[in-house]
Amino acid sequence: MTELAQSYSGTGAPLRWRQSVATILEPRRQHDKSRAVEDQVRGLVAAAGDISWSGDKTRSVAARETLVLGGSLSVPIVLQAVAALPRPDVQDEAITILRCIAEQGAASQLLKFASAPDLAPPARATLARALGVAILTPQLVKDALQTLTSMLSDPSAEVRDAAVAALSDRGGSEAKQALQRALQTEKADFVRAAIREAISEC
Amino acid sequence: MSFLVRLATKSAWPGGEPDRERALADFQLREGENGLSLWEYASDTERDLALAAMACERIDRGGKIDKLDFMTIRRETVERFGIVKQTPGETPLQTANDKLHRELQWSPSALRQLAETLFDEQHSVTRKAKGDVRQLLLGLDLNAVTSTAVKETLGVERAKEKK
Numbered sequence: 001m002t003e004l005a006q007s008y009s010g011t012g013a014p015l016r017w018r019q020s021v022a023t024i025l026e027p028r029r030q031h032d033k034s035r036a037v038e039d040q041v042r043g044l045v046a047a048a049g050d051i052s053w054s055g056d057k058t059r060s061v062a063a064r065e066t067l068v069l070g071g072s073l074s075v076p077i078v079l080q081a082v083a084a085l086p087r088p089d090v091q092d093e094a095i096t097i098l099r100c101i102a103e104q105g106a107a108s109q110l111l112k113f114a115s116a117p118d119l120a121p122p123a124r125a126t127l128a129r130a131l132g133v134a135i136l137t138p139q140l141v142k143d144a145l146q147t148l149t150s151m152l153s154d155p156s157a158e159v160r161d162a163a164v165a166a167l168s169d170r171g172g173s174e175a176k177q178a179l180q181r182a183l184q185t186e187k188a189d190f191v192r193a194a195i196r197e198a199i200s201e202c
Numbered sequence: 203m204s205f206l207v208r209l210a211t212k213s214a215w216p217g218g219e220p221d222r223e224r225a226l227a228d229f230q231l232r233e234g235e236n237g238l239s240l241w242e243y244a245s246d247t248e249r250d251l252a253l254a255a256m257a258c259e260r261i262d263r264g265g266k267i268d269k270l271d272f273m274t275i276r277r278e279t280v281e282r283f284g285i286v287k288q289t290p291g292e293t294p295l296q297t298a299n300d301k302l303h304r305e306l307q308w309s310p311s312a313l314r315q316l317a318e319t320l321f322d323e324q325h326s327v328t329r330k331a332k333g334d335v336r337q338l339l340l341g342l343d344l345n346a347v348t349s350t351a352v353k354e355t356l357g358v359e360r361a362k363e364k365k
Contacts, residue, residue, distance in 0.1 A: 056234050057292065086227050088209040088271065096264035122211075122224070133266060158213035158224075165269065168332075190218055190329070197331050 045070035049077030053090055060093070067097050072106040075113060079123040086122030091129070098130035107131075107140045114147050124154065125162035132166025145170060149178040157188045164191060168198035176202035204244040206280055206304060207252055210273040210327045217326030222318075228273075229317035230310065237287070237305035238313055241298070242277065248302060249274075253330060254338050255291060255298035262294050262349040267339060267359070270330040275320065283316045284308045294349030295342070 291303030
């Protein structure tokens with residue numbers, strides 16, 4: 001496993017990434033629940049997390065694919081990367097990965113993290129945006145709207161701003177009502193402006 | 203007079219709920235990155251082209267049309283700390299890549315100094331709303347776009363516009 005993880009930083013890594021995804025992660029996706037496979041997946045996902053935020057675009061793409069296939073195991077790694085370097089482009093990449101993970105059946109994991117109080121604000125903001133754009137089942141949409149609504153009263157303006165954008169992305173009457181309520185209490189001018197804009201789009 | 207533009211976090215800078223450390227992250231290099239990417243413009247048309255390039259890159263990387271939060275900085279302010287180098291951009295808008303893309307190939311400490319100064323000088327972040335970004339993208343010539351994903355997205359948006 002260590003050898004595999006180390007191979008990611010060598011020349012020709014993108015190809016090896018894909019091979020690893022095919023040979024190790026695919027069986028997991030076919031419901032192989034053995035401990036050995038699970039450990040291998042964990043190792044791969046951890047190695048992908050180490051390099052997926054690098055400036056090397058080709059390698060980033062391969063790492064991103066691995067993280068998406070890693071499903072719920074990848075969520076903490078992605079969030080950790082955002083907390084370590086919360087640049088807008090890093091957050092954008094994380095939103096894409098988390099959205100794909102949510103759409104592949106791990107949305108409840110995202111919802112769980114979104115409610116974790118010890119998570120850094122940039123990571124919570126990123127989760128909110130992912131929950132705004134992911135295609136979810138009706139029940140999960142309901143849960144996501146509830147979580148996003150509670151994020152409108154987060155102590156961090158960055159998180160509230162992201163929750164506003166996410167509710168605007170989801171749209172609908174429930175989102176609109178939550179935004180209208182938030183407009184009564186929101187103190188930050190730029191978030192208020194975002195709420196007004198979002199209400200007009202819902 | 204020309205300006206440099208870069209995506210930034212609205213909440214972190216003056217005008218939001220300023221948080222120095224959080225703001226400085228916008229000017230930090232990723233591991234493996236040689237320089238910090240920015241765009242230079244001397245007119246509103248060029249600024250819009252740069253913003254469109256950033257919006258296209260987001261779509262190309264799996265994202266959607268979204269608001270853009272960006273900081274504009276006078277070129278001379280940046281040049282107080284180092285050289286502004288013209289390099290080819292890597293977005294799906296070739297015209298912008300060739301003409302407007304710049305890089306600050308500086309040490310992390312020089313980039314931090316620049317960011318600290320911008321924060322102390324009360325630089326704020328401007329927001330272009332999602333609807334305005336959409337309009338900006340609808341105005342693009344599709345032949346100038348090199349990404350299939352972006353072309354498809356814009357095709358869908360144009361069809362919506364016609365309805």
